Structure formats: C-alpha cells, structure tokens
Amino acid sequence: MLDLSYTAPEPKVIAGAKHDWELVIGLEIHAQVASKAKLFSGASTQFGAEPNSNVSFVDAAMPGMLPVINEFCVAQAVRTGLGLKAQINLMSAFDRKNYFYPDLPQGYQISQLYHPIVGEGEVLVNMGPGVARKVRIERIHLEQDAGKSIHDMDPNMSFVDLNRTGVALMEIVSRPDIRGPEEAAAYVAKIRQILRYLGTCDGNMQNGNLRADVNVSVCRPGDYEKYQETQDFGHLGTRCEIKNMNSMRFIQQAIEHEARRQIAILEDGGAVVQETRLYDPDKGETRSMRSKEEAHDYRYFPDPDLLPLEIEQAWVDDIAAGLPELPDEKRARFVLEFGLTEYDASVLTAEAENAAYFEAVAEGRDGKLAANWVINELFGRLKKEEHDITESPVSPAQLGGILDLISKGDISGKIAKDLFEIVYTTGGDPAQIVEERGMKQVTDTGAIEAAVDKVIADNPAQVEKARQNPKLAGWFVGQVMKATGGKANPKAVNEIVAKKLG
Ligand code: ADP
Ligand code: MG
Numbered sequence: 001m002l003d004l005s006y007t008a009p010e011p012k013v014i015a016g017a018k019h020d021w022e023l024v025i026g027l028e029i030h031a032q033v034a035s036k037a038k039l040f041s042g043a044s045t046q047f048g049a050e051p052n053s054n055v056s057f058v059d060a061a062m063p064g065m066l067p068v069i070n071e072f073c074v075a076q077a078v079r080t081g082l083g084l085k086a087q088i089n090l091m092s093a094f095d096r097k098n099y100f101y102p103d104l105p106q107g108y109q110i111s112q113l114y115h116p117i118v119g120e121g122e123v124l125v126n127m128g129p130g131v132a133r134k135v136r137i138e139r140i141h142l143e144q145d146a147g148k149s150i151h152d153m154d155p156n157m158s159f160v161d162l163n164r165t166g167v168a169l170m171e172i173v174s175r176p177d178i179r180g181p182e183e184a185a186a187y188v189a190k191i192r193q194i195l196r197y198l199g200t201c202d203g204n205m206q207n208g209n210l211r212a213d214v215n216v217s218v219c220r221p222g223d224y225e226k227y228q229e230t231q232d233f234g235h236l237g238t239r240c241e242i243k244n245m246n247s248m249r250f251i252q253q254a255i256e257h258e259a260r261r262q263i264a265i266l267e268d269g270g271a272v273v274q275e276t277r278l279y280d281p282d283k284g285e286t287r288s289m290r291s292k293e294e295a296h297d298y299r300y301f302p303d304p305d306l307l308p309l310e311i312e313q314a315w316v317d318d319i320a321a322g323l324p325e326l327p328d329e330k331r332a333r334f335v336l337e338f339g340l341t342e343y344d345a346s347v348l349t350a351e352a353e354n355a356a357y358f359e360a361v362a363e364g365r366d367g368k369l370a371a372n373w374v375i376n377e378l379f380g381r382l383k384k385e386e387h388d389i390t391e392s393p394v395s396p397a398q399l400g401g402i403l404d405l406i407s408k409g410d411i412s413g414k415i416a417k418d419l420f421e422i423v424y425t426t427g428g429d430p431a432q433i434v435e436e437r438g439m440k441q442v443t444d445t446g447a448i449e450a451a452v453d454k455v456i457a458d459n460p461a462q463v464e465k466a467r468q469n470p471k472l473a474g475w476f477v478g479q480v481m482k483a484t485g486g487k488a489n490p491k492a493v494n495e496i497v498a499k500k501l502g
Helices: 071-083 181-198 223-230 248-267 313-321 327-338 342-348 352-362 367-384 396-407 413-426 430-436 445-458 460-468 470-483 490-501
Strands: 013-015 020-032 095-098 108-111 121-128 131-144 148-150 159-161 168-174 210-219 240-245 275-280 285-291
Touching (some): 013 248, 020 181, 020 248, 071 131, 121 181, 181 248, 210 223, 210 248, 240 285, 248 275, 327 342, 327 367, 342 367, 352 367, 367 396, 367 413, 396 430, 413 430, 445 470, 445 490, 460 470, 460 490, 470 490
Antiparallel strands (some): 020 168, 148 159, 210 240, 275 285
C-alpha cells in the first residue's frame, strides 16, 4: 500500500507588539500553457523571438478578426485540472474583462469569470518528511496573456512588443489555505512540479512562464479555525494582493514584509485597505500600486465572438487515461519499492527525468545503493557543471555497471569513485575499464598476506609499538592499502593485520 499520510504543519505565528498574529495566504498562479500556438490564433509562442514577429491579425485586434479556440490549449487545461484532482467542467465559457492598456490592443482580455473550465481541486504541499498541508484549489480558468510595454529603450518613447499578446495562460486560484511564507513558496514549487510532470507548463519562472499574485492577510489565533468551520471570510482579515511574483525567495520576503506592515497598522488601531501592491526586492518592501478593483469594475460580459465551450466526458477520460504517475504517488512508491527514505525519494522525484533515470539504474539492483550514487555522486557532479540530468555524460546503464562491480566485490567504494570520474569524463564500459586499468579489488588473501608480511618485516619498531597499543594497527592497514594501490579489500586487510600482529 502506498502511504500518503502526513501531519499538518503549525501555522506561522508572528509576535506583534501587543499580541500574536497568524498569516493567511491565497495564491493566484498564472501558468503559461505549453503550446506552440496561442489561445485564439495560430501565431507562434516562441520565447525570445524578434519583437512583434509572432503577432497575427487576431492578436493585433484588427477590425473584424475573430478568435478561434485552440483545442490543444483546452486539453492542457483539462490535463492540469486532472493532475490537481479537480472537477472538470464539461461546459465553460469565455468572458471579456475590459480594461485599457497599451499592450492590450483589444481593450479587453478574454478570460473565464463565470464558468471556468476547471473547478475545485486540491494539492498536497510537502513541508518535510511526513509533514504536509492540503491546499484547496478554487478554480482554474483559461485566459489570454497581454503584451509587453518597453520603457527602457529610449528616454522619450515607450515601445510595445505584442509577441506575448494572446498566449494561453491557466490561472490557478487557491483557497486561502496557506499559512506561512515557506508554505507559499513550497506551494508554488509543488504546482510547478506537477505542471512539469504533466507537461502542461514548462515552469520557467525567470522567463515569466509561471508567476504568482500573492494575497496576504493576518488574523488573531483561532480566527482561521472559525473560517474553516463556516467558510465565512468575515473571520479573516482584509487582504492585500502582491502582484506578479516570479521568484520563490521574493515571494517569501514579500509575505514577511507585508504581514508586518499589516500588523503594525492593526496594532496602531488602523484598518488594512484592500489594494494591489508591488514588491520592491531592492528596498525589501511592498508599496501600493492601485486600490483593489472588483469584478464589476471590469464590466465582465460573455464574449459574443465565442460559443460556450462544450467538451465531452469521453474526451476527458482519454486525457485522464494518459496522465503520468504524479510526484506524490511516485515518491510514496519509491519509499515502498526501493526502501528509500522520504527525503531521498523526494529528491529523486523532484523532476520526472531524474526519477526515470534513477529507476533505470535501480532496476534489478540495490535501491538504496542506487539512490546514494545517483544523489551524491551523479547529481553532485552534474551540479558542479550546472548540468541537468538530460545532459548527463553517464548513462543509467553505465552507472548501473559501476554498481554491479561494487556489489560483486570487484571494486571497493573508493575505487568506484575513481571509476565514476573516468566514466564521467571519458566514457566507456565500466567493467572493461576496470579490466584494462587493473583496478580490480584484491580479495586474494594470499596476495594480501604477502603485502602485510612485507610491511611487518620492513617496520620492526612500529610492530613493537603496535603490540603494546592495538590502536596503531590502523597504520599497517594504511601501508598495505598504499602498497596495493588502494585495491586490497579493506575488510580482509584489517583481519589479516590484526591476526599477524597477534
Ligand atoms: P480577485 O480575483 O479579486 O483577486 P478572488 O476572490 O478570486 O479575488 O481571490 C483571490 C485570491 O485571494 C484567492 O486565492 C483567495 O484564496 C485569496 N484570498 C481571499 N481572501 C483572503 C484573505 N482574507 N486572506 C488571504 N487571501 C485571501
Ligand atoms: Mg486577484
């Protein structure tokens, strides 16, 4: 049986000047759908293309152009919903969210307010071995991204790049179930991991492919439990929304800062104003961007250019049948099947490619030994050169070959590390390298005995001392290892030295 049980972490408590406060956080994650074409046009989504080269007439909002839904993007949203164990809505619809922005040529964004494609789901946020928080997903909707205004190319002019205009985004909205800065970062990491497993978003945060709006409020201990019982937001404090965060570190810093700012206001007898804020990492503070708009400010209405989106259960079932094994299940299986610790299993399942590599090495071998070698030697070595597993010069078959030589007793752990380095830098078949370079461990006790005899004969004074003080036997073991080029079986050397010294 896979064991997915866990205990919930304590919420983060911040001591104010007057009393304690708890944090309440809800996230809206914008994840760019991994798709070659945009949500309503055939234009390319390629990152880093020449400005304004990936813009169709639809994206540029030329008069009379009509949006056409991209079925692949819809499938990606459904796949994501299934991966987050969420309700898939067979009927959803697109709405216009009206606002003016120079990088939004339509004058509105096509989004899904009233009928999102994905409803309620949940995700387990891991905070350490056996410790996790369940965070509820409220909804996922599909929407268009906006373009990009460029203000730093000319002192007097601003430019606009519409390449990103109309690219499909999934907005993943959580319930306010996150209770601390570390949890918020871990939640983003978990969503990112699941999306990468699913292949629905590449999760490149630096390129802005995954970014989060972070809603923060504070309340007194006990109030959150009342909210949980009643689902009445009246028990929670007023929230502020910190926009467009694309770094785990800054998310944590911004939450810390924002919580302290709100606590100072409240303890001073003031009231938090609901608003949108920006985090300035250089100053380490959030500042007001605009007061919070409500849905009615956007004059949402159903987009008359698009029919309601109806999908069939059979199509959803097909997508469900093609889902890969997801991180929680994989981690639990690794613990069960290979006898790994939770920690090692979570390191190995961080990325699907890492997990696949490990499984190929561990197949038919000692799982713990395989885990040690993959994590400590291989990952360590790859990290040194900032390579990921897909760039590994050592294949699973080669690493497996090294492990087989260790298990058979052909090479010691120390020689295995030398061998790994040779395979890493020059390639080749491990067994053949060991043969050619004479790296085989000497287990022949006769040969070891001869080496021990020689060291004893050459060092009568040391022998005398060692007979008084048995701890000095280690010196002889070291000499024998040196004399055999590290190839003698250390266990056999220890035994023979002890015996000969009497
Ligand atoms: P909007 O679209 O106006 O930003 P939503 O109702 O969709 O508003 O909520 C946005 C996010 O704010 C959700 O992730 C929700 O969980 C979170 N949220 C709502 N109330 C609070 C609160 N009191 N404290 C922290 N987060 C909250
Ligand atoms: Mg919001």
